[in-house]
Structure formats: C-alpha cells, structure tokens
Amino acid sequence: MTRIVTLIVLSILATAALMQTMGCGETGSAQVRAAQEVYVPPGEHDRYYAFLSGGQSGSVFVVGIPSGRLIREIPVFEPRAAYGYAVHPNDPRRRELESTGGAWGDTHHPAPSETNGVYDGRYLWINDLANGRLARVRLDVFETDRILKIPNLQGAHGIAVVSPNTKYIGVNGEFEQPTDGLATNPAPYTSVVAFVDPESMQVKFEVRVNGNIDIADSSKDGRYFFATVYNLEQGKDMGGMIQFDRDALAAIDIAAAEKAVAEGKGVVRNGVPILDPENVPGVLTLIPVPKNPHGVNVTPDGRYAIASGKLSPTVTIVDVKTLKIVAEPEVGLGPLHTTFDDRGNAFTSLFLDSQVVKWNIDKAVAGTSDYIVDRINVHYNIGHLQAAGGETMKPHGDFLLALNKLSKDQYLPVGPDMPEAQELIDISGEKMRMLAAFPTPPEPHDAVFMAASLLKSKVKQVFDLGADSVKEGGESVVRTGPDAVTVNMTMIRSAYTPETIEVREGDHVTFRMTNVETIRDMTHGFALPDHGLNVSLPPGATKEITIETPKPGVYWFYCTNFCSALHLEMRGRLVVQPKDGPVKITDWRAGQNVAGLQVPGVPSTEKSNGR
Amino acid sequence: MAARRRLFLAAAAIVAIAAWLPYWGFLMSAPQYPDESLTLLVSHRGIAGDVQEVETLQQYIGVRFPEHLPELEWLPPTMMALAALLAIGAFAGAGLAGRLLRWAGVGVFVVLLLASAATVQRRLWDVGHVRDRHAPITAVKDFTPRLFGPTKVGNFTVWSFPHVGGIALVAAMTLAIAGARKKALV
Numbered sequence: 001m002t003r004i005v006t007l008i009v010l011s012i013l014a015t016a017a018l019m020q021t022m023g024c025g026e027t028g029s030a031q032v033r034a035a036q037e038v039y040v041p042p043g044e045h046d047r048y049y050a051f052l053s054g055g056q057s058g059s060v061f062v063v064g065i066p067s068g069r070l071i072r073e074i075p076v077f078e079p080r081a082a083y084g085y086a087v088h089p090n091d092p093r094r095r096e097l098e099s100t101g102g103a104w105g106d107t108h109h110p111a112p113s114e115t116n117g118v119y120d121g122r123y124l125w126i127n128d129l130a131n132g133r134l135a136r137v138r139l140d141v142f143e144t145d146r147i148l149k150i151p152n153l154q155g156a157h158g159i160a161v162v163s164p165n166t167k168y169i170g171v172n173g174e175f176e177q178p179t180d181g182l183a184t185n186p187a188p189y190t191s192v193v194a195f196v197d198p199e200s201m202q203v204k205f206e207v208r209v210n211g212n213i214d215i216a217d218s219s220k221d222g223r224y225f226f227a228t229v230y231n232l233e234q235g236k237d238m239g240g241m242i243q244f245d246r247d248a249l250a251a252i253d254i255a256a257a258e259k260a261v262a263e264g265k266g267v268v269r270n271g272v273p274i275l276d277p278e279n280v281p282g283v284l285t286l287i288p289v290p291k292n293p294h295g296v297n298v299t300p301d302g303r304y305a306i307a308s309g310k311l312s313p314t315v316t317i318v319d320v321k322t323l324k325i326v327a328e329p330e331v332g333l334g335p336l337h338t339t340f341d342d343r344g345n346a347f348t349s350l351f352l353d354s355q356v357v358k359w360n361i362d363k364a365v366a367g368t369s370d371y372i373v374d375r376i377n378v379h380y381n382i383g384h385l386q387a388a389g390g391e392t393m394k395p396h397g398d399f400l401l402a403l404n405k406l407s408k409d410q411y412l413p414v415g416p417d418m419p420e421a422q423e424l425i426d427i428s429g430e431k432m433r434m435l436a437a438f439p440t441p442p443e444p445h446d447a448v449f450m451a452a453s454l455l456k457s458k459v460k461q462v463f464d465l466g467a468d469s470v471k472e473g474g475e476s477v478v479r480t481g482p483d484a485v486t487v488n489m490t491m492i493r494s495a496y497t498p499e500t501i502e503v504r505e506g507d508h509v510t511f512r513m514t515n516v517e518t519i520r521d522m523t524h525g526f527a528l529p530d531h532g533l534n535v536s537l538p539p540g541a542t543k544e545i546t547i548e549t550p551k552p553g554v555y556w557f558y559c560t561n562f563c564s565a566l567h568l569e570m571r572g573r574l575v576v577q578p579k580d581g582p583v584k585i586t587d588w589r590a591g592q593n594v595a596g597l598q599v600p601g602v603p604s605t606e607k608s609n610g611r
Numbered sequence: 612m613a614a615r616r617r618l619f620l621a622a623a624a625i626v627a628i629a630a631w632l633p634y635w636g637f638l639m640s641a642p643q644y645p646d647e648s649l650t651l652l653v654s655h656r657g658i659a660g661d662v663q664e665v666e667t668l669q670q671y672i673g674v675r676f677p678e679h680l681p682e683l684e685w686l687p688p689t690m691m692a693l694a695a696l697l698a699i700g701a702f703a704g705a706g707l708a709g710r711l712l713r714w715a716g717v718g719v720f721v722v723l724l725l726a727s728a729a730t731v732q733r734r735l736w737d738v739g740h741v742r743d744r745h746a747p748i749t750a751v752k753d754f755t756p757r758l759f760g761p762t763k764v765g766n767f768t769v770w771s772f773p774h775v776g777g778i779a780l781v782a783a784m785t786l787a788i789a790g791a792r793k794k795a796l797v
Binding site: 492493518520564565566569 | 644647661663664667671747748
C-alpha cells in the first residue's frame with residue numbers, strides 16, 4: 001500500500017515537473033520569437049516612425065517601431081535646452097509661446113497630413129489641451145514651425161485632419177465658455193469646434209456645440225467631422241456631468257458649414273465666424289450614444305463611425321451615410337478608443353479591463369454572437385491604442401501600440417511615480433501576441449505610425465542656406481545704435497567667426513548666427529554663460545537672438561553639441577567692457593596666442609608629427 | 612577611308628572632347644561618413660566636389676589643396692594642339708613622312724600623358740608632405756596618396772582613379788598607336 005501511494009505521489013510530482021518544464025519551454029520560445037521580431041540590429045532602421053504625443057512634456061516623441069527605440073523628441077510647447085529650443089526669454093519662439101498661453105503645454109493627439117486618405121509625410125499637427133493651441137511640425141526637419149492660439153476656445157482636446165486631402169484640421173474645444181466670452185452672460189456656456197486651414201494655420205470658422213467636445217475623427221470622404229460630446233447636461237462638476245443616460249456623437253456637415261459661413265451666417269468673434277447650429281439647421285447632427293462616450297474612429301472603408309462607451313461596456317456603430325446607429329455591441333469594461341487592421345477587424349482599448357479586444361466589424365453589425373475574436377492583457381489601464389495606418393484608408397495590419405496609463409510593477413521602481421508604459425502587439429495573426437514594452441517620459445496619450453519608406457527620403461540632411469543666413473567671409477560686428485550691436489557670426493568645425501566680440505556694458509547684442517556646415521548631423525551649439533543663452537544650430541540653420549549685457553566681464557561662449565576632435569576648443573569670448581571709466585579689460589595674453597608657441601614645461605610636439 | 616585615318620581622326624576627336632571633362636577623381640570614405648563618400652574631381656577648371664567639407668577636415672592634419680595649379684590651365688590648349696597634330700596625322704600620306712608624323716604624334720601623346728601622371732603624383736606627394744606642422748592632430752604621418760587605388764590617411768581611405776576624361780585620353784592614345792601601326796591602305 002505504502003509503495004503504491006509513493007508511486008502515485010512520485011508520478012504526480014514527475015508529471016508536474018514535466019509540465020513545468022514544457023510550459024517554460026513554450027514561454028521561452030514565444031519570447032525568443034517576439035525578441036527576434038522587435039530586434040533591430042545596430043545600424044539597421046526600424047520599419048516605422050511612431051509619433052507619440054508627449055502629454056505634459058509638451059512635445060512629441062519619435063520612436064522606432066518595432067524596436068521601441070526613442071529616436072527624437074520634438075519640442076513644441078515647452079523649452080528644451082538640449083535642442084536650444086525657446087530657452088532664452090528673447091528667443092522668438094519663447095516669446096510666441098509666452099504670448100499664446102505659456103511655455104508649457106499638454107499634447108494629446110498627433111495628426112499627420114493626408115493625401116488621398118493616406119499619410120503624405122509633410123506635416124504633423126499636435127494640440128495643446130491646456131492652452132487652447134494647435135502646432136504644426138514639419139516632417140522634413142522634425143521641427144515645430146507654426147503655433148496657433150485658437151480664438152474662442154478653451155481645452156483644445158481632440159483633433160483630426162479632415163480626410164482624404166487635409167482640407168482642415170478640426171480642433172475640439174473641451175471646456176465650455178460663456179457664449180459671448182463674458183462670464184456675466186446668464187446663458188449656458190458652450191464650446192466650439194474650430195476648423196483650421198492646414199497651410200495658413202488660420203481658423204476659417206467655428207461651429208458651436210453644447211457640452212464638452214472630446215475626441216475627433218473625420219469621415220473618409222471629408223463630408224462629416226465627428227466628435228464625441230459628453231456632459232450635454234452642462235453640469236459644472238463630476239456628479240452633474242453623468243445625469244443623462246445618453247450623450248452624443250456630433251456630426252458636423254462640413255460643406256453645409258462652409259456654405260453658411262459664405263452666406264454670412266456666422267457671428268464673428270475675435271476675427272472668426274462662429275456658426276450656431278440652432279440658427280443654421282443641417283450643420284450639426286447629434287447622434288445619441290451612451291453617456292460620457294470617449295473615442296470616435298471611422299473605419300478604413302469609411303462605412304462606420306465607432307464611438308466608444310467609456311462608462312458603458314459597448315461601442316456604438318454609426319452608419320456614416322445615414323448617421324443612424326446600426327449596432328451597439330458589448331466589448332468589455334471601459335472602452336475608450338478603437339483602431340483597425342486591413343482585414344475588417346477593430347481593436348478597442350478597455351481601460352478598466354486593462355485589455356485590448358479584437359472584434360469583427362461585419363459580424364458585430366450583423367448581430368452574430370461570435371464577433372469577439374480575441375483579447376489580450378495590457379499593463380495597465382490602457383488609454384489610446386493605435387495600429388499601423390489604423391487612421392488611414394490603408395491600415396498595415398501588422399503592429400499595434402497600446403499606450404498604458406499606469407505601469408505599476410512593470411519596470412524597476414523609480415519612486416512613487418512610475419514610468420509611462422507602451423506595449424507593442426503583433427496583430428498580423430488571428431490571435432494577438434505581446435511583443436515588447438518600452439517606457440517613455442510622461443505622458444504619451446496617442447500615437448500614429450508612419451512607414452519609414454514614406455518618410456525617410458523626405459527628411460532633409462541639411463537646412464538650405466536662406467537669404468537671412470550669414471555667409472562665410474561675411475561675418476561682422478556692427479554697432480547699430482548707441483547701445484545696440486549686431487554680430488553676424490558663422491560656425492564651422494571647430495571655430496566661431498568672429499571668436500572675440502567686444503561690447504559695452506548695457507548693450508543689446510543681437511547674435512545672427514549661421515552654421516555653415518554642409519554635411520548632416522554636424523550640429524553646433526552656442527551657449528553663453530550667465531546670459532541664459534543656449535542655441536542649437538543644425539547644419540545650414542540660421543538663428544537670431546538679442547541679449548542684454550548687464551555686467552562687465554569676460555564670458556566664454558562654447559559649443560554644446562559635441563562636433564569634432566577640437567570640440568572643446570570651439571569657443572570664443574564676449575568681452576563686456578565697463579560702460580564708464582578708464583579701466584578696460586585687456587585681451588588675455590594678447591599677441592601670444594599663436595601656433596607653435598612653446599609652452600613652458602610642455603615638450604614640443606614638433607618631432608612626432610610624421611618625422 | 613583608310614583605317615589609320617579613321618583611328619587617328621577618332622583619337623583627335625576624343626582628345627578634343629576629353630580636354631574639357633574631369634581627368635581625375637578622388638573618393639574619400641570614413642566610418643563617420645556612411646553612404647556619403649566625399650568626392651573630389653579634377654578638371655581644367657580646378658578641383659570641384661565636396662571641397663568645403665574636405666578643406667574643413669584637412670585643417671585638422673595640416674593639409675591643404677595647392678592654391679595654384681598652372682598645369683590645369685595649360686591642359687586644354689595643349690590637348691587641342693595634340694588633337695590638331697593627330698588630325699594632321701590622319702590626313703598625312705601613307706609614305707615615310709606621313710608615318711613619321713603619326714609616330715611623332717603618338718610620341719607627343721605618350722610623353723604628355725606620362726608627364727601628366729608624374730605631375731599628379733608630384734602634387735599628391737606635396738599634399739601629404741608640405742603640411743602645416745602646427746596642425747592640431749599629430750597622429751597622421753606624412754603620406755603620399757596613390758595615383759590609382761586606395762591610400763589610408765587617418766580615419767579616411769582615399770581612392771584615386773582616372774575619371775572620364777582620363778580614361779578617354781588613354782583610349783585615344785591606344786587608338787593613335789593602333790593607327791600609327793597600320794602601314795598600308797586597307
């Protein structure tokens with residue numbers, strides 16, 4: 001009997017051990033496969049650029065996919081000393097930021113320009129929720145080139161390019177404002193959707209919507225601009241905002257709005273005509289969806305707009321032609337956003353379930369019970385998700401990025417606040433597969449993928465020398481007024497010209513600087529201690545900035561961007577002479593600073609030079 | 612038309628055209644210049660190509676391009692004279708005088724090309740030896756770039772090669788030699 005029991009116990013243990021080993025083997029091989037799929041060897045390029053909004057970093061992060069390597073941060077609404085971006089109070093971009101809301105921002109939604117319903121690699125727009133702004137980033141140089149303060153709007157949240165050819169960028173105003181802009185108005189507050197011209201970056205018109213306008217998308221034919229709207233109750237606090245059973249998906253008829261504006265039906269405020277849909281029927285259609293919805297996404301074929309329930313476990317599928325609800329299937333707890341592959345499947349982020357759910361659109365519309373295809377756990381509390389090309393008419397169907405709000409135990413602990421977490425998921429098969437995770441600074445909300453093959457050839461290697469550039473041989477220091485000096489400076493490995501600049505205390509010194517390098521990546525910095533000045537000039541770039549010189553002294557400016565074997569020697573002096581009095585600062589070792597000088601105690605290098 | 616006449620006319624025409632094409636080329640590659648080798652072309656107009664970048668790099672090792680290259684200014688008239696000589700040779704008779712004239716043309720041609728090659732090699736020696744001794748980087752010893760093929764200079768590999776003009780001149784010389792060897796009318 002004892003022997004039998006022993007045998008049974010041993011065989012159970014052996015089976016368990018075997019299962020354990022086999023299980024580990026399976027996990028191991030799956031991990032090896034995933035690792036191979038995201039491994040990009042040194043020197044090779046990723047297949048996609050992913051543009052992630054930087055959230056409260058006020059910037060855009062550029063990440064290579066599938067490797068997850070951070071390639072670039074594009075500063076937009078916040079100064080970045082590393083890129084010499086908007087650092088000095090007199091920097092034109094810094095002034096622009098200060099005058100339009102502040103030198104900080106909260107970026108949420110990157111929206112690339114489109115031609116024929118797919119990305120064309122020209123521009124990327126990004127919102128600043130906090131200060132009601134929209135910025136345009138040039139994708140040939142990966143730099144911010146325009147910033148727009150949107151009139152009559154607070155809380156620029158959802159934005160979307162109007163497909164298929166970027167007619168406008170629609171910007172949703174999330175926070176309601178007094179209708180006439182004055183807090184004394186007893187009428188209910190309202191919000192607007194602003195339609196911005198992509199080239200001029202001017203607001204062409206705005207459409208008033210009651211409630212909080214949230215996330216945006218456009219129909220693929222450009223007829224409708226969709227926006228989810230919550231708080232139709234117009235409550236002022238959380239409790240007041242969730243009273244109604246249903247809020248709305250707003251559909252703005254763009255052609256009807258343009259017609260009404262042309263007919264002068266808009267009320268012009270701060271230079272922008274605002275349409276009130278109550279006075280202009282046909283411009284705005286409100287489609288009732290479960291209360292406090294969040295994302296809206298139009299399917300790649302343009303047939304359906306899908307509003308995600310957030311508080312309701314459903315998505316609402318709306319026929320884009322009829323604006324009627326065709327289905328409202330359950331997908332899981334906390335559905336926020338939806339993206340698409342190229343095989344008729346939708347992927348919805350489930351904030352509460354911490355999952356991505358894959359479901360078949362046609363089956364959900366037909367009402368068959370097997371529309372859910374797969375679920376995968378993400379870590380944790382996913383917000384946006386984006387599949388490659390998922391917002392275009394031609395999704396790629398290979399990768400999906402989950403942008404998670406919390407990472408909890410996923411990374412080495414770094415204090416009470418943990419890194420923001422992204423997870424890359426393979427969606428090429430029937431079942432989703434987790435590939436990799438990578439953290440970023442806070443806090444990406446949304447992302448878009450752009451194929452490397454589309455963008456690589458469009459990216460400039462050097463800036464073109466413009467009419468405002470300083471030419472080699474054209475350098476000068478010019479006194480332009482009793483207390484104003486202009487320095488026309490060039491820089492090339494490994495020197496500034498001129499390298500000594502003498503001014504008087506109290507002068508306003510305007511540095512006009514050109515990096516005259518002609519090869520890529522040969523960026524030079526210009527940092528001037530005690531004057532708050534740090535500029536970065538990529539090859540071919542010209543920048544101009546005016547500083548004051550309040551205190552006499554010798555100030556060494558130097559190159560902050562490691563450039564060459566003589567990088568440390570790349571510097572020069574701003575000599576600020578006292579305003580009054582006979583004492584002048586004399587040049588340091590004047591006349592002795594010549595080549596071949598025998599420095600006492602240091603052996604000559606003459607002999608070792610190839611002789 | 613006699614074969615020798617055709618060959619000589621062709622040689623004369625090629626020489627007349629080649630005089631205006633780049634003679635020699637240099638390709639410089641280094642680890643930090645991936646997929647973007649620096650190129651220099653030598654033609655009768657002087658040195659062209661990535662001159663600014665190469666000059667920027669040269670200052671670190673005290674190398675500089677010759678400021679004045681008189682031989683390049685002489686080359687077009689010399690080549691045109693050679694072309695004329697070859698053309699005259701083409702129409703000279705089949706007799707001894709004509710043959711002597713043709714061989715003289717070939718001789719001048721060969722001497723000219725050898726002298727050019729020697730001049731280029733001399734200039735290359737100067738580039739690697741007549742240097743600023745106070746240049747910042749002391750690690751690069753004096754060097755002589757080869758007339759053909761690769762030479763290692765610091766972190767760079769410099770490839771020298773005849774460009775279209777140089778190749779055309781050698782081809783023309785071959786045609787002229789072949790023409791001079793033809794004795795009888797064909």
